[in-house]
Amino acid sequence: MIKKLLKLVVLFAATLMLIVSCSKNDDEETKTPETPTSTVPVLEDNVKIIDQTKLQLDVTPAKIDEGIYQFTFTGTAPTIKSGDLIVGDQGEGFIRNVTASKVDGNIITLQTTQASMADLFKEGGFNFSLDMNDLTQKKVASGFSYTISNRSIYQEGPLSIVLNKGQIDFDPNWFFDFKFNKTGMTFFELSAKNAKLNGELTATVTAAQATTLVNQSSSILSDPDRFTKKHTVWVPAVLLGIPVLVPVRIVAKLDLILDYSATINATITRQTTFTSTNTFNLGIQYANGQWNDINSFSPVNKFTLSQRTGNAKATINLALTPKVSFRLYGQAGPYASVSLMEQLSGAIASPSLDWDFKADVWLKATAGVEIEILDFDKLDYNKSIETEKLFYTTPYKIESVSGNSQVGDAGKQLTNPIKVRIIDNLEKIQSNVPVYFKVESGGGSVQTSSIMTDENGFAQTTWKLGTSGEQVVTVSAKKGDGTNILGVPVTFTALFKSLIGTWTLISATPAIGTFVPDYIQCVGNGDIVMEENRINSGQMIVTKDGGQIIFNSTQKYNNITYDDKCKVTQDSPDTFTEGTDNAAFTYDEKSFFIKDVESGTIDTYSYTLLSANKVSVLGCVFERK
Numbered sequence: 201m202i203k204k205l206l207k208l209v210v211l212f213a214a215t216l217m218l219i220v221s222c223s224k225n226d227d228e229e230t231k232t233p234e235t236p237t238s239t240v241p242v243l244e245d246n247v248k249i250i251d252q253t254k255l256q257l258d259v260t261p262a263k264i265d266e267g268i269y270q271f272t273f274t275g276t277a278p279t280i281k282s283g284d285l286i287v288g289d290q291g292e293g294f295i296r297n298v299t300a301s302k303v304d305g306n307i308i309t310l311q312t313t314q315a316s317m318a319d320l321f322k323e324g325g326f327n328f329s330l331d332m333n334d335l336t337q338k339k340v341a342s343g344f345s346y347t348i349s350n351r352s353i354y355q356e357g358p359l360s361i362v363l364n365k366g367q368i369d370f371d372p373n374w375f376f377d378f379k380f381n382k383t384g385m386t387f388f389e390l391s392a393k394n395a396k397l398n399g400e401l402t403a404t405v406t407a408a409q410a411t412t413l414v415n416q417s418s419s420i421l422s423d424p425d426r427f428t429k430k431h432t433v434w435v436p437a438v439l440l441g442i443p444v445l446v447p448v449r450i451v452a453k454l455d456l457i458l459d460y461s462a463t464i465n466a467t468i469t470r471q472t473t474f475t476s477t478n479t480f481n482l483g484i485q486y487a488n489g490q491w492n493d494i495n496s497f498s499p500v501n502k503f504t505l506s507q508r509t510g511n512a513k514a515t516i517n518l519a520l521t522p523k524v525s526f527r528l529y530g531q532a533g534p535y536a537s538v539s540l541m542e543q544l545s546g547a548i549a550s551p552s553l554d555w556d557f558k559a560d561v562w563l564k565a566t567a568g569v570e571i572e573i574l575d576f577d578k579l580d581y582n583k584s585i586e587t588e589k590l591f592y593t594t595p596y597k598i599e600s601v602s603g604n605s606q607v608g609d610a611g612k613q614l615t616n617p618i619k620v621r622i623i624d625n626l627e628k629i630q631s632n633v634p635v636y637f638k639v640e641s642g643g644g645s646v647q648t649s650s651i652m653t654d655e656n657g658f659a660q661t662t663w664k665l666g667t668s669g670e671q672v673v674t675v676s677a678k679k680g681d682g683t684n685i686l687g688v689p690v691t692f693t694a695l696f697k698s699l700i701g702t703w704t705l706i707s708a709t710p711a712i713g714t715f716v717p718d719y720i721q722c723v724g725n726g727d728i729v730m731e732e733n734r735i736n737s738g739q740m741i742v743t744k745d746g747g748q749i750i751f752n753s754t755q756k757y758n759n760i761t762y763d764d765k766c767k768v769t770q771d772s773p774d775t776f777t778e779g780t781d782n783a784a785f786t787y788d789e790k791s792f793f794i795k796d797v798e799s800g801t802i803d804t805y806s807y808t809l810l811s812a813n814k815v816s817v818l819g820c821v822f823e824r825k
Contacts, residue, residue, distance in 0.1 A: 241324030241380065241446075243439040248280050249446055250288030255308075257290040269296060269310045277303045285315050289432045292530035293449020295320055295573075314531065318384040318575040320446070321437075325379035325387065328433045330452060332372060332524075344370040344427070344454055344522070348420055353458055358408035361460055364471070365402040366420060368456060370522045370538075371395060372482070376450075378574075385575040390526075390534040390567065391483025391494045398478070399540045401520045402506075404471040407464040415461045415517075427454045451527040459519040459539075468514050471506040474542050474561045482536055484567045484581060493583040495565055501590040503542075503561050503626075513547040513680065519564070531573035539564040541586075547680025553634050556679035559592040594624035595633045598677045598687040601658065607695045607789075607809065610667045618646075618692045619660035620675050622653045622685075629657025635677050637661050642671035642694075665694055670811060695809040699747070699787065703815065703822035705738030712736070715756055732756040740822050746786040749818070753779055792817055 250257075255271040255278060263270060269286065271278075280286065284298045296312035297319065303309075332344045347367045354361040372392030379387035421427060429452040434445040476499055483494035523537035541564050546557035568582025603618035622633045633653045637646045643666030653659045665671050674689035710716045715732040734754045741748050755777045785792045792805045807817035813824040 239324045239326075239379075241326055241435065241437045242322045243320060243437050243444070243446060244285060244322050245440055246284045247320060247439055247446075248278075248284050248286045249439070249444060250286055250290070252288065252290050254278075255288075257288070257294075259291045264291075267296070267312045267314075269294065269312050271308050271310075273306055273308060277306075278308060280308065280310060285319055286310065286312070287320055287446060287529070289447035289449040292430070292451050292527055293432070293447065295529045314572070316573055316576050317378065317528070318380060318577070321378070321380040323381045324437070325377070326433075326435045326448075327375065327377035327389075328448075330374045330376065330429075330431055330450065332370060332374075332429075332452075332454065344368070346421070346456055351420060353403075353418065353420070353460065354413070354416065357411065359411045359413055359462060359464070360404075360406045361462075362404045362406075363402070363420065363458065364404055365400055365473075366456070366458070366520055367398075367400040368520070368522050369396065369398040370454075371397075372524070372536075374452075374524070374526075374536075375483075384577055385486070388486040388569070388574060389483060389494075390536070390569065391481065391485070392536070393481045393483075393494075395480055395482065396478070397480060397522075397538055398476070399520060399522075400473065400475045401518065401540050401542065402471070402473040403460075403518055404469065405462060405464075405514075405516050405544075406469045407462070407514070408467055410465045411462070412464070413460070413462045415459065417457055417459045419455050420458050420520075421456050425453075428452070449529050450533075451530075453525050453527070455523050455525075457519075457521045457523060459517070459521065461517045462514070464514040464516075468546075470514070470516060470544060470546070470557075472518075472542065472544060472559065473502075473504040473506060474518075474540055475502045476500070476540055476561075476563065478538075478563065480538070480565070482538065482565050482567055484534070484569060484583065486578070486581075491581040491583075493567060493585065495567075495583075495585045497563060497565065497585075497587045499563055499587050501561050501563075503559055503590060503592045505557060505559070505592070505594065505624075514545065516544040518542040518544070528573045532570040533573050534567070534569040536567040537565070539566075549678075549680050549682065552678075554678040554680055554682065555595075555633070556681070556685075557594050560589040561592070562589040563587040592625060595622045595630050595677055595679075595685050596625040597623050598635070598675065598685055598690055599623065600675075600690045600692070601660075603660070603663070604692045605695070607697050608665050610665055610696050610698065613662055613664045614694060617660040617662050618673060618675070619658060620690050621657045622659070622677055623657060629653075631655050631657060633657075633659075633677055635659035635675060638674050638676070639666075640672040640674050640691075642666035642669045644671055644673070646673060663692070663694065665696070670813065671695070693811070695811065697789065699742040699815065700744055701742060701824045703740040703742065703824045705735075705740075705751075705820055706814075706823045707821045708735055708738070709819040710735075712738075715754075738820065738822070742787075746784065747792075749783045749785065751781040753781060755779060 255273050258270040281301050282298055287295050295315040297315045298310050298312055300311035349365055351363045353363050372395035375391050377389040431450050433448045435448055437444055437446045478499045480497045481494055485492045519539045519541045521537050521539035525535040526533045541562050543560045548555040564586045566584040571578040571580050599621045601619040601621050603616050606614045608614045622630045624630055631653050636650050645664045646661045648661040651659050663673055671694040673692045676688040677685050712735055715734045717732050736752045738751045757775045783794050785794045790806055792807055793802050795802050805818055807815055809815055815822050
């Protein structure tokens, strides 16, 4: 038994040395003799591993497409017969079921059909990782980096789409995991975890007239075939009880795709920039008889509108997508992509020139697999997920800046203009937005009823007050479809300086009609006189030189007699006296000045104009009728 184990170890070491010594230095491909981690798989008994140092494949496409695998050999003819399965790493690699075999001189010709990895592996599993190094336009530390500038993507008739800048930094490390048993593939995973994706998409869409462009898609790589990585993983396995190394041939190809469409009803120019920085997990997994997706994203997305001209209603869709596809043994297998998605829409009304622009930007990730190369008995699978959208719209909101609650003379222009600001939903100022000023009440006028916001997003006009009533101006801005933006209406009010007129008391503290204790006086011999006052009504008459406040009130008296033990012995009925309190005053813009009749001192009471016809003073509110 010990001798048998020692023989297996020596044979395994010799096999490993043979494979390593046969690896070629080729910039296009890498071969990995390192041991993948997992349970050592067992191959089916009919497997024949093709050693390219002894058998050279004729890779004529016509023969390969017909399933004819023809090898030139040296020395003894190989023993390969119908019913065997051949596996090798020449070209893109192959797994083939042999249906017929013929030897002619030093050439062996095999008629074959496609096999799957489930036909190759009896049981066990293995895994490995594959990065995106070497798939790069320029030298970077790791991953794939590509930049394109000022590329005309579409130019036909009235429509032009220019990719001003497309940049992708993509650094996933793809993890593959395979497990098999006698029923076929029992587990598979393709995933990239904690991967990086940084992208920027700046595009200009110009239309000289109304046009519609249905969905289009094109690669923006100058030479897509250049961005291909060929890789062989040599998996330690057991064949008929003997340790061997079986090649798993994988070809990774990356493409950078721009998808676009447009519906435009007039002339426009739109230039937008979408940048995104992400850390993500993406992949698929087959386990326990079902597929599951692996995904999580942490995007930081930004959007900028650089140009907006023209008179149109438009919807534009753009997407920049790095897509990675993997071929196993020359057959389509798993794939994954992450798209920078952008949907733009907007409208401009004529002749008002009200306009709006909206954009949604987000990421769309897709992972899937064409399953036949893994296991003929399984079904293809793919799953797409989308991140939350970054919503952009402009003009988004109108805000008051200055000029509200001014005090002025009837029929005169206010000292300061009334001023608003227009912003987008990112709180950036927006120029060239029509703003509308409207006198709602008071009979006044504004200098300009409609004006465009300036380069700082401001719009303003002067306001001449009316001669009576409440003074109100509203300000609005609209979208291209005529609906209001957020914040509409912004309301400005103004107050008259003049207090001249007759004012009626409408509220007081304490409340009108409520008795309030004024004083309690001890007369002697246990007698008390209690007085309470109540304001019934009030009036204020103001002239240009001064005024008078008149309160109509009621006094209530009550006599109470008590003994030396504080026991009430007599409580007389209440008596009431009606009276009038008058106070003359002078005033300025802020205060009333009232002279105390007894002391002769002048007391100052500030007043507040609550509206054009309401004033608060002495804890009371008067209204001018």
